[in-house]
Amino acid sequence: MADNIIIDVNGLTKKFKKITAVDNVSFQVKKGEIFAFLGPNGAGKTTTIKILTTLLQPTSGRINVNGFDPLHQQADVRKSFGIVFQDSSLDDDLTAYENMEFHAVFYSVPRDLRKKRIEYLLKFVDLWDRKDDFVKTFSGGMKRRLEIARALTHHPKILFLDEPTLGLDPQTRNHLWEYVMKLNKDEGMTVFLTTHYMEEADKICDRVAIIDHGKIIKQGSSRELKQATNTKTLEQAFLKLTGYSIRDESASSTDIMRQQGKAWGRK
């Protein structure tokens, strides 16, 4: 693996009982790059992220994250990245500060550094004055900002963002990308993201890979993709490559659960 490659994936395949979610996928992400996976629902984006972040085991293929193998060096891989999941992974019953503190302890951030970093990061995402409020009182955008701050507490080399701007208003989205780009520029942090918003990918990513039915169809810079498909925007290029049919994703157990949760008066 070349020195400047931080994520190296070769022939990655993940099969669930009947379906092949990720089918012989290969790609590389360079250090300090902003790289995006673009694809319709059910294309295999989240599955790939879960494998890279040790949450799922691949059926076959070679992977390397920050010099480590997610299968055999889980702890080292886990220390290397921060992640913001598609849906919230905060504890609503704890305050913003407590969520940060929990993360810092889990990642063994030394006690004397903990306070300083948490303060710095909460100020960075403009949540310092709300630090003692319960997360359940936060809006979707605030939660997402808090998750980003939390993911950075242990100074990861790679930041994974799984559809970080889903359901956010344009102001918050803008704000959020500014943070991400600033981190990428100032700290040289590698960012791996997935998104449905093509203009956003076009604006902030160095390179993108278009994935559909578990396979990478094309990868390169946004300009290269537009040239190759002879289109004007990344969205047109995307549609040309992946087709116009609508993908159905069945309601996940999470959605069902959330409804029940509401009915039980929990949230």
Added chain:
Amino acid sequence: MGAIYIMWLRQIKKYWRSKARIISSLAQPILFLVALGVGLGPVFQKAGDGNYIQFLAPGIIAMAILFTAMFTGIEVIWDRQFGFLKETLVAPVARTKIMLGRTLGGATVATLQGVVVLLISLLIGFHVSNWAYFPLALVFMFAIALFFTALGTTIGSGFRDMQAFPLVINFIIMPLFFLSGALFPLNDLPGGIVAVTEVNPLTYGVDGLRYCLTGLGHFSVIADILVIVIVAIIMNVIGSYAFSKIQV
């Protein structure tokens, strides 16, 4: 160590903050104490078994622990559905530690709940025969709590949604509670029931607790403590395994 502590602390904080939950989970044991203890008291007395509140209170304390422990264990489903579980599972911390922190936290909370029910039963007329045994009573409470928190975690690890709750209440919690000697003495029971109570771990927890608080016991207190501690350890090993198999 830090990870176990912060998981434990989280459980305590969540418990302490949900005042509504504390109160509602105390309502049921109090209802049982008052309705059964006072209502069936005269019958019990006539049958020649003495003061029913005195007999019943340790059983109801165990019941409060059973419910609280089971539910804090099974709340791993909530953690999964509301996403927080993912945050813990991608962290560089062994799953055994996460499970252990959760279980210790849940067991602590359940034990506290048991102590509160003990205090309430003192108000209703229960009296502790010898306070020197109180520390041992706490050990019993904690062992019962550990067993059921781990059982709850095991069940919670296998379910994806709330469907598990009614199942667990009707098919696990209620039978375990009613067939544990919490409500009636184990002497002179028909053989079938005896067999069931003897394989129910809660029976030994209740019996040991009753011995510590009132001086009355069915089995020897040594047997009680051995059984409940050993099953608690075994259940925690099973729980750790189930928890380590969770995929999100």
